[in-house]
Amino acid sequence: MLARLTGENTDGGVNWYDKGTEWAMKNGISDGTNPTGNITREQIAAMLYRFAGSPAVSGTMGFADADQVSDYAKDAMLWAVQNGILNGIGNNLAAPQSSAERAQVAAMMARYIKNVG
Secondary structure, eight states, X not given: OHHHHXXXXXXXXXXXXXXXXXXXXXXXXXOOOOTTSOOBHHHHHHHHHHHTTOOOOOSOOOOTTGGGSXXXXXXXXXXXXXXXXXXXXXXXXXXXXXXXXXXXXXXHHHHHHHHTO
């Protein structure tokens, strides 16, 4: 989705996702591992954060499970929360390592486009 957002042609490749994965790796958005696997909420946040240029952040997330965010995704999660891209899932939880549902990914993408991109 991010490659297409930039106007990149993602047609071709052996698999439907090959060109997008190649673009993401070339641009430092993703390492390209496991392109058909589930993706976590913190992984989506990290990719959007990198896509936005990894802007500086400060502050705290304010979620009860903020300590469960992986080190690589801490700035990305904080940025996503501060920019209204990532919302909690109830009981004041960010659920950073939970698999992102299709609707959650779509909502995060829509919020990114509206609020940042």
